[in-house]
Amino acid sequence: MWVAVAVLMGCSSVDPAAVAIDQVSDATATTPPTSETTTTHSSTTIAPTTTVAPPLDADGVARALVTETDIVVPVLATVDEGFVVRTPCQELALVTAGEPLDRVHVVLDPGHGGSEPGAVGSNGRTEASINLRVAEIAQAKLRSRGFAVLLTRTSDTRVPILTRVEIADNLGADVLVSIHHQGGGELPIGPVPGTEVYYQQESDDSRRLAGLLREEAIEELTPFDAGGWFAGPDAGATYRPDAETGEDFYGMVRRPRTTAVLAEMSFLGNPIELELLGTRQFLVAEAQAISDAVARWFSTDDAGSGFAEPSFSLTSSGGGGGLGGCEDPDLGAVGEIPVDFDRASVGGVDDSG
Numbered sequence: 583m584w585v586a587v588a589v590l591m592g593c594s595s596v597d598p599a600a601v602a603i604d605q606v607s608d609a610t611a612t613t614p615p616t617s618e619t620t621t622t623h624s625s626t627t628i629a630p631t632t633t634v635a636p637p638l639d640a641d642g643v644a645r646a647l648v649t650e651t652d653i654v655v656p657v658l659a660t661v662d663e664g665f666v667v668r669t670p671c672q673e674l675a676l677v678t679a680g681e682p683l684d685r686v687h688v689v690l691d692p693g694h695g696g697s698e699p700g701a702v703g704s705n706g707r708t709e710a711s712i713n714l715r716v717a718e719i720a721q722a723k724l725r726s727r728g729f730a731v732l733l734t735r736t737s738d739t740r741v742p743i744l745t746r747v748e749i750a751d752n753l754g755a756d757v758l759v760s761i762h763h764q765g766g767g768e769l770p771i772g773p774v775p776g777t778e779v780y781y782q783q784e785s786d787d788s789r790r791l792a793g794l795l796r797e798e799a800i801e802e803l804t805p806f807d808a809g810g811w812f813a814g815p816d817a818g819a820t821y822r823p824d825a826e827t828g829e830d831f832y833g834m835v836r837r838p839r840t841t842a843v844l845a846e847m848s849f850l851g852n853p854i855e856l857e858l859l860g861t862r863q864f865l866v867a868e869a870q871a872i873s874d875a876v877a878r879w880f881s882t883d884d885a886g887s888g889f890a891e892p893s894f895s896l897t898s899s900g901g902g903g904g905l906g907g908c909e910d911p912d913l914g915a916v917g918e919i920p921v922d923f924d925r926a927s928v929g930g931v932d933d934s935g
């Protein structure tokens with residue numbers, strides 16, 4: 583029953599407009615190529631990327647579900663009546679319809695959503711909407727290279743951090759990229775984009791992915807220069823420690839077992855960048871950077887570049903993404919969890935941020 587789940591997943595979750603915007607054919611999703619030489623790379627310093635998406639090791643065990651209402655949820659158990667899932671707000675539910683997935687290579691996480699818009703530009707454009715658009719385009723690009731890719735949300739929906747992390751960890755994804763854009767306030771202007779990519783302090787794999795993403799972002803975005811980029815003190819590939827614990831500050835970096843990075847691609851707070859973010863070319867370029875970085879992480883030993891020492895630390899509070907006031911979306915066809923289901927076996931909630 584699960585043989586074609588990756589294909590089903592692909593058909594349901596790619597926004598056709600996102601594909602059209604980038605002229606990426608989705609046809610390859612049904613017959614993933616085993617290799618592809620990327621010819622779109624404009625760099626003279628970075629060799630063209632030969633992409634080989636590794637085998638998925640699919641085993642037919644459902645680990646995530648895209649509901650018929652297009653909500654992505656972790657599957658905790660499969661029972662006769664359907665799938666026991668964790669809802670976005672970390673409740674248990676029985677969902678009886680949807681498209682199950684057992685494995686993916688890549689989880690892309692469009693930050694924020696729903697009642698948590700993230701940063702908001704002076705024109706009212708929300709970070710959440712831009713994050714989603716970039717993620718959709720990056721998904722299409724990675725799919726065209728043979729990768730199985732899942733987004734943690736496909737609509738303007740609030741999904742707490744715990745659930746985003748559980749989706750990636752449950753699936754055993756190879757990498758998780760959380761996509762963000764900063765507000766920024768008043769920042770110095772720099773000669774190259776101030777893209778910040780935060781990695782997991784304890785993970786060389788995460789650090790390498792961050793360096794590759796920073797490198798690709800500079801490569802793809804710098805040609806759009808229209809008078810200066812916001813560049814904060816943490817521009818580069820870096821980590822951000824919690825001032826109290828020393829652990830990684832961001833939940834999307836600290837919590838996953840999955841190799842993860844959090845990328846602040848560009849700045850809504852800079853009028854120049856905000857205008858660029860209103861163009862499809864710039865969003866496509868950001869997505870290209872993400873796609874190229876992930877593909878290189880899989881298929882090369884390249885180290886990446888742009889590493890920077892952390893400039894300051896923060897304390898864990900008030901960043902959003904928690905469960906307070908969370909309201910679950912419609913999950914489509916649902917039923918009752920069997921009375922004999924062992925709820926204790928599927929873990930509880932730790933909402934410590």
Ligand SMILES: [Zn+2]
Pocket residue numbers: 693694700701709761762763
């Ligand atoms: Zn954000």
